Amino acid sequence: MDDYKMMVNAYKEAGGEDVFSDSEVAHVVLERDNVLGSHEVEGLEVNIKKREKGRVQVEIEVAAAAVIKNPVHMCFGVLPEKGLQIIDMEVNIGRGAEIEVLADCIFPNASEVKHIMEAEINLAENSKYTYRENHYHGEEGGVEVQAEAEIMAAPNSYFYSVFSLLQGRAGKISFDYQADLDAHSTLEMLARIRGNNEDEITIREAGVLRGKGARGILDSKIALQDKASGEILNELTACASNAQGHVDCTEVIKDEATARAVPIVNVEHPEAKITHEAAIGSVDDTKLQSLMSRGLNEEEATEVIVQGMLKG
Amino acid sequence: MKNILEIENLGLNLGSNKVFSDVSFTISSGEVTAVIGPNGCGKTSLAYSIMGLKEYKPEQGSIFYKDENINKYSIDERARKGITLAWQEPPRLEGVSVRKFLALGLESQKKEVTEEQLESVLKEVGMSPHLYLDRNIDDTLSGGERKRIELASILIMEPELVILDEPDSGVDIVALNNIGTVINKLKEKNTGILMITHSEEMLKYADKAVLLCHGEILKKGDPQEISVFYQKECRDCEVDDYKSHREKRQQMQAEVKNIG
Ligand SMILES: Nc1ncnc2c1ncn2[C@@H]1O[C@H](COP(=O)(O)OP(=O)(O)O)[C@@H](O)[C@H]1O
Ligand SMILES: [Mg+2]
Numbered sequence: 001m002d003d004y005k006m007m008v009n010a011y012k013e014a015g016g017e018d019v020f021s022d023s024e025v026a027h028v029v030l031e032r033d034n035v036l037g038s039h040e041v042e043g044l045e046v047n048i049k050k051r052e053k054g055r056v057q058v059e060i061e062v063a064a065a066a067v068i069k070n071p072v073h074m075c076f077g078v079l080p081e082k083g084l085q086i087i088d089m090e091v092n093i094g095r096g097a098e099i100e101v102l103a104d105c106i107f108p109n110a111s112e113v114k115h116i117m118e119a120e121i122n123l124a125e126n127s128k129y130t131y132r133e134n135h136y137h138g139e140e141g142g143v144e145v146q147a148e149a150e151i152m153a154a155p156n157s158y159f160y161s162v163f164s165l166l167q168g169r170a171g172k173i174s175f176d177y178q179a180d181l182d183a184h185s186t187l188e189m190l191a192r193i194r195g196n197n198e199d200e201i202t203i204r205e206a207g208v209l210r211g212k213g214a215r216g217i218l219d220s221k222i223a224l225q226d227k228a229s230g231e232i233l234n235e236l237t238a239c240a241s242n243a244q245g246h247v248d249c250t251e252v253i254k255d256e257a258t259a260r261a262v263p264i265v266n267v268e269h270p271e272a273k274i275t276h277e278a279a280i281g282s283v284d285d286t287k288l289q290s291l292m293s294r295g296l297n298e299e300e301a302t303e304v305i306v307q308g309m310l311k312g
Numbered sequence: 313m314k315n316i317l318e319i320e321n322l323g324l325n326l327g328s329n330k331v332f333s334d335v336s337f338t339i340s341s342g343e344v345t346a347v348i349g350p351n352g353c354g355k356t357s358l359a360y361s362i363m364g365l366k367e368y369k370p371e372q373g374s375i376f377y378k379d380e381n382i383n384k385y386s387i388d389e390r391a392r393k394g395i396t397l398a399w400q401e402p403p404r405l406e407g408v409s410v411r412k413f414l415a416l417g418l419e420s421q422k423k424e425v426t427e428e429q430l431e432s433v434l435k436e437v438g439m440s441p442h443l444y445l446d447r448n449i450d451d452t453l454s455g456g457e458r459k460r461i462e463l464a465s466i467l468i469m470e471p472e473l474v475i476l477d478e479p480d481s482g483v484d485i486v487a488l489n490n491i492g493t494v495i496n497k498l499k500e501k502n503t504g505i506l507m508i509t510h511s512e513e514m515l516k517y518a519d520k521a522v523l524l525c526h527g528e529i530l531k532k533g534d535p536q537e538i539s540v541f542y543q544k545e546c547r548d549c550e551v552d553d554y555k556s557h558r559e560k561r562q563q564m565q566a567e568v569k570n571i572g
Contacts, residue, residue: 287403293363294465295391295420304416308407312450 003079004029004036010108011075014136014167019073027073030056032085044068044099054084060101064094064124071130072099077106078113081142089119093127093157100130110171111142119149123157123185135165135173141197143171151179153187155211162190166310170199170228177204183211183240191220192310195228195257206235209243209272216245223306224257235264238272247276252283252306316341316378316473316504317362323372324354324361331357332527333372339473342502344495344517346535348509348542349524350549355508356400358524359475362506363397364390377473392421394472398479400508402462405449410434410461413449417469425468433464436497438490456483463494474498475506480514492517512539512547525549530564 007029008020019025020037026044029037033056035048043066047059062068078085093099107113123129137143153159163175170193179187189205205218216238222230232249251259265274283305291301315338323333332354339345347355360368362375364387374381382390396417405413414433415425431441437460449458459482466474479491495517498505507518515521521538523531523546531541545564 284403287405289365289387290399290403290405291416292387293391293397293399294417294469295388295396296416297388300420301388304408304412305405308405308448310407312407312448 003031003034006079007031007036007075007077007106010077010079010106011104013108014104014106015134016073016075016102016104019070022070025070025073026068027075028058029075030058030077030085030087032078032083041068041070041072042066043097044072051088055086055088057088058090060089060091062093062097062099062127065096066094066099067097068099072101074101074103075106076103076115076117077108078115079109081109081111082113083110084114086116087118089117089121091119091121091129093121093123093129095124096126097124098128101132103131103133104136105133105145106136107143108136108138110138111140113142114144115146117145117147117149119147121149121151121159123151123153123159125154126156127154128158129160131159131161133161133163135163135170136167137165137169137171139168141169141171141199143169145171145173145175147173147175147177149177151177151187153179153181153185155183155185157182157185159186160188162192164192164310166192166194166307169197170195170201172200174202175204177206179207179216181207181209181211181214181216184213185211186214187216187218189216189218191222193222193230194306194310195222195224195230196226197228198226199224199228201228201230202233203231204233204235207237207245209236209238209245210240211243212240213242214238214240215243217248218245219248221248221250221309221312222252222259223310224251224253224259225255227256229258231260231262232278233262233264235266236274236276237266237268238274239268241269241271243269243272245274247274249276249278250309251280252309253280254282254302314341315339317506318376319362319373320376321373322358322361322370322375324357324368324370326357326367330527332524335373335524335527335529337522337529337532339504339506340519341472341504342499343519344499344505344507346507346509346515346518346521346538347524348512348515348521348538350546351510353524354527355510355524356477359397359400359477359506359508362475363387363395388420395474396466396469396471397475398459398462398466398477400477400481401455402449402458404451404453404458408449409446410449411445413461414465414468417465421469429468433467434461436467436490436493437461437464438487439464456487459483460487460490463491467494467497470501471503473504473506475508477508478510479507480509480511512542515539
């Protein structure tokens with residue numbers, strides 16, 4: 001089987017839909033530094049350049065006023081047990097443009113894989129960008145992920161992102177997203193991660209609500225078991241009148257897992273407001289017992305609650 | 313009729329707090345036994361002891377379910393044997409849909425769940441399936457809606473014994489009729505029902521009643537008689553310290569005997 005087929009198969013096994021032959025759906029398939037497939041649609045331009053070994057630059061340009069109908073599928077991965085993938089991503093969303101991207105990062109056989117993503121995302125006025133990134137790192141824990149993004153949101157734009165890893169091992173994840181919001185723009189940044197064995201997860205989501213009426217939500221949820229550890233460092237700053245936001249850090253732990261949460265809120269304008277919530281603990285006993293009274297054992301009941309939390 | 317549950321001299325302490333003691337009564341299949349008593353008299357704790365919650369292990373007495381002492385079984389083991397509880401305050405379950413929650417009770421018994429079953433139990437509690445099946449059981453649902461979903465989740469399980477802990481609390485007047493429907497459905501399936509309440513209105517659904525006062529049984533028997541007695545003596549009872557209450561109770565029990 002060729003690499004393209006193997007990648008698409010791995011992608012499907014990780015839960016992705018088969019869209020790569022649909023001419024209405026734009027896509028990019030990247031295995032280490034090899035472009036295995038790419039397809040554009042009207043209003044969307046994708047440029048991929050190989051830089052040095054293991055390093056690729058991906059530029060995504062959405063033309064002003066273009067509304068991309070179908071979500072764009074991106075599939076990044078490393079197929080062998082060992083490998084390196086560095087992606088420098090630049091995304092420019094034109095004025096009034098709208099796009100949704102579904103990115104799947106899959107390392108199904110990893111024992112020693114490193115994936116580094118450095119993204120710069122610029123949203124012009126009135127634009128809208130929805131970004132869902134799903135990870136599957138295999139069952140061995142041999143993946144190290146560093147994901148960094150800087151987001152600049154012009155007035156009245158909307159940015160939504162969700163980073164999720166809900167199956168298998170997480171390995172080492174270090175995630176650092178930073179957003180700067182102009183007037184009346186909106187930020188929603190979510191992370192949903194499960195860790196087990198010796199996985200190490202660090203999340204930093206940060207936002208600066210610089211413009212009047214900007215809105216921001218930073219919402220991270222982690223479920224940890226065995227000896228996994230998690231840390232959430234979310235920081236939201238509001239500097240203008242009527243800027244409002246909320247920071248949520250939730251971690252549920254069992255076994256010998258450990259967790260830390262440091263929500264930071266800064267308010268630099270008397271008419272701005274930010275709230276925060278942080279909770280670390282085991283699964284709530286009442287919820288657990290309520291499900292057990294329906295016949296689920298403790299483990300099954302915990303699973304229902306954890307899955308629900310990570311979905312919500 | 314055969315007793316599905318027999319409670320014998322059950323007693324529970326929590327810390328230094330004596331929650332209930334010497335509680336004995338029986339429940340028959342297809343019948344409603346009501347336990348009525350004012351707030352704080354130990355009703356929910358009794359429900360938890362019967363359901364098998366860890367912190368509510370009784371110190372004295374036994375619980376026989378289908379002639380087997382079930383003291384040793386955990387909550388989920390009891391549930392898989394056919395016992396379940398409709399919680400007084402059903403918890404929020406973020407990210408868990410009504411569909412998923414209703415299905416759990418059958419899946420845990422390795423039974424198939426059909427769309428028709430899901431729809432039919434929601435209709436029984438007066439909820440429109442297409443509006444609710446895919447909603448999550450989180451704080452976007454009111455307490456009353458969660459209580460009705462709780463009852464639907466009981467109906468779908470077809471348990472042999474169910475404890476309904478204050479099914480009427482927190483639901484609106486329209487939904488009160490649904491509680492009657494649910495009780496009748498359960499009776500049709502020959503379920504034994506322990507109905508816990510603090511409101512004499514609910515006694516109209518009962519076949520027999522037990523009056524609980526500060527963790528002790530004050531009176532047992534015909535629901536109508538209990539209702540009259542409860543309204544007269546208990547509802548506005550102002551004795552709130554345990555010792556004088558005990559004295560009042562003994563005095564009343566003596567009077568009951570003299571009359572009887
Ligand atoms: N976990 C607990 N620890 C200590 N005291 C408790 C606990 N649960 C209930 N109680 C006490 O037991 C008594 C009975 O409570 P409960 O069973 O909830 O009464 P009811 O359901 O009749 O209102 C109350 O005084 C209550 O404060
Ligand atoms: Mg109660």
